[in-house]
Amino acid sequence: ASGSGKLLLGFPHSRADVVLGKLVGRTAVLGAAIVVGLTITLVVALALFDSFAPVDYAVFTAMTLVLALVYIGVMVAISATTGSGGRAMAFGIGAFVVLEILADIVPLAALFVVNGFSVPSGGAAVPAWVAFLNVITPSTAYT
Template sequence: MSWTSVARKDFQDARRSRVLWALAVVFLALAAGVASLYAFVPNITAEPEVSTIGLLGFLASPVTLFVAVASVVVCYKSVAGEAESGSGKLLLSLPHTRRDVILGKVVGRGLVLTIPVAVGLVVMLAVVFAGGVPFSPVDYAMFVVVTLFFALAYAAVFVGVSASTTSTTRAATISVLLLVLFELAWDVVPLGAWFVANGFQVPRGVSAGNLGARPDWVAFLFQLPPSGAYQNAIGGFLSGSGSEPFFLTNWFSLIVLTLWALVSLAIGSARYQRTDL
């Protein structure tokens, strides 16, 4: 298949660069450091005893931030860089369609992003065993699978952004703005929507640091960005599902991640099809 050739070449190019190795070292240090804090520093969390679920919950936030930032670094030049340099014309002179290029880039850059994450999570097991943290293979495997799926979804989002422009500067700007929106500024969106829906009044019981009893639709808005969907999915798989509505379940959060990937690629692909290289 043509897209596999694009993915293979894209991954081989990245493997020869310093990006893959730098990401592997950074995530390995991050995973080992966070696991060491949890395993060896007393009272680092409010839990009375250490556990696999506690460790993975402790690890979820730094993993989220690493994957988000690393996906921008790895993916923002994936399509726009070749369009800007002119190598995109050469690529399309081979028996590849533009859809092959985008799909191949997602797979290639996705591997560049997920391999360091997978290696870091596997090596982290040494810290888990050294620290005497009770180990649950099922919970750990579920965390790894959902995390890798999250990384692939974020890679697809930023490959879609890269495919929507022929300028690496614009691709970088849009990617960073989305990163800031998703990771730093998103909480304003559900709170603002709740404020408006409540007649431009602060809902009863809400104060600084206390959201009171949030309506289900507000909770869903908090979980709508890729990072929010990932953390909700992790929390649901590790702690079990309750009586929440279907749109707040862990499985629906995986659907949200899938939609982020597909919609981003659809928009990027539509713009790339019309681009004059």
């Protein structure tokens, strides 16, 4: 709307450069906020608790940053493939709903269909593909 995209693409940058720049820039901004928040949490934890596992906290911080990168990547990809901000917002919200809310229902619905539209008996083992679908979303994998 402001013409900044046309101006940017008027320079010798490819569209891939622009998308990668958006991904890096947005990840840096959110990553900085995450690091600041977790640093404050670290100070509070050091003040309140006798023991502390620095390696575990570093891994937790790194995985939190990876989760942010994944979600930012999904949203930047959606934004890059749509023609307007409104559609990008609608598809982004839709993707979030699918990944966070409906993702718990899809594996059970698929098992229901594969099982001949019936609920598996109580003693039946859950197939490996259902277990995989249960942990494939970014938030579940992070947890």
